[in-house]
Amino acid sequence: MRRDVFQAIADPTRREIINLIAFNPLNLNAIADNFEVSRPAISQHIKILIACGLINVKKQGRERYCEASLQQLNEVSIWIEKYRQLWEVKFNRLDDLLDKMKNDTPEQ
Amino acid sequence: MRRDVFQAIADPTRREIINLIAFNPLNLNAIADNFEVSRPAISQHIKILIACGLINVKKQGRERYCEASLQQLNEVSIWIEKYRQLWEVKFNRLDDLLDKMKNDTPEQ
DNA sequence: TATTTGCGTAAGCAAATGCTTACATATATA
DNA sequence: TATATATGTAAGCATTTGCTTACGCAAATA
Numbered sequence: 391m392r393r394d395v396f397q398a399i400a401d402p403t404r405r406e407i408i409n410l411i412a413f414n415p416l417n418l419n420a421i422a423d424n425f426e427v428s429r430p431a432i433s434q435h436i437k438i439l440i441a442c443g444l445i446n447v448k449k450q451g452r453e454r455y456c457e458a459s460l461q462q463l464n465e466v467s468i469w470i471e472k473y474r475q476l477w478e479v480k481f482n483r484l485d486d487l488l489d490k491m492k493n494d495t496p497e498q
Numbered sequence: 499m500r501r502d503v504f505q506a507i508a509d510p511t512r513r514e515i516i517n518l519i520a521f522n523p524l525n526l527n528a529i530a531d532n533f534e535v536s537r538p539a540i541s542q543h544i545k546i547l548i549a550c551g552l553i554n555v556k557k558q559g560r561e562r563y564c565e566a567s568l569q570q571l572n573e574v575s576i577w578i579e580k581y582r583q584l585w586e587v588k589f590n591r592l593d594d595l596l597d598k599m600k601n602d603t604p605e606q
Numbered sequence: 607t608a609t610t611t612g613c614g615t616a617a618g619c620a621a622a623t624g625c626t627t628a629c630a631t632a633t634a635t636a
Numbered sequence: 637t638a639t640a641t642a643t644g645t646a647a648g649c650a651t652t653t654g655c656t657t658a659c660g661c662a663a664a665t666a
Binding site for chain 3: 525526527537538541542545559560561562
Binding site for chain 1: 510
């Protein structure tokens with residue numbers, strides 16, 4: 391069972407959950423109310439988000455408040471930023487442009 | 499068949515492929531040489547990366563040079579940056595710290 | 607022209623994923 | 637104390653994923 395941040399945020403429902411609680415913690419039922427899927431489905435998503443450290447849970451009586459704890463997103467950010475210079479260099483790459491024009495045969 | 503950038507970079511092999519060709523394009527066999535898995539497996543990963551625009555292919559004879567085209571990573575970057583202020587605010591959040599200390603009962 | 611090389615892709619398969627329903631348990635409330 | 641509420645989790649299931657082997661085809665080479 392792979393459980394890293396890249397995989398955690400690959401699922402759109404989990405991204406929505408993060409977005410939902412990013413700026414205000416909610417308990418599990420309140421989160422589930424925002425989705426079509428069942429409460430256990432959300433509970434399982436939350437479990438994954440907890441496992442990779444993207445959510446903290448605070449027990450308050452019988453409720454469990456989920457709050458975002460997004461430092462781990464930095465791992466993804468760092469991986470991406472390695473390449474930023476690469477895709478932002480749009481000038482002084484005339485060779486590339488020429489290459490493209492030369493090889494512009496329709497791919498199958 | 500979901501095919502977005504978040505899912506594309508969720509797979510560690512695909513991240514390695516991106517890293518491998520980020521700074522110098524390689525043909526498919528040359529890429530496959532760097533992995534334990536079979537050439538068709540890599541071919542399928544490449545297909546996914548092409549589908550979501552992270553790789554461009556340039557035919558040269560019978561070879562297909564794969565070059566990274568990572569602008570799409572910006573979508574992920576934007577999503578993450580929305581939350582950066584959140585996880586970087588480590589000061590003036592004394593209330594949080596206090597909360598944590600108060601509720602520091604071992605979670606089962 | 608015959609063979610080798612570089613690659614795509616289909617078929618099959620095991621494992622992972624995301625969901626459901628059903629149940630269990632702890633805490634609040636009547 | 638009996639019931640309602642908030643939640644976790646197991647079992648089952650369909651789909652997706654990542655891989656393999658087997659094959660096909662086009663381009664290079666002998």
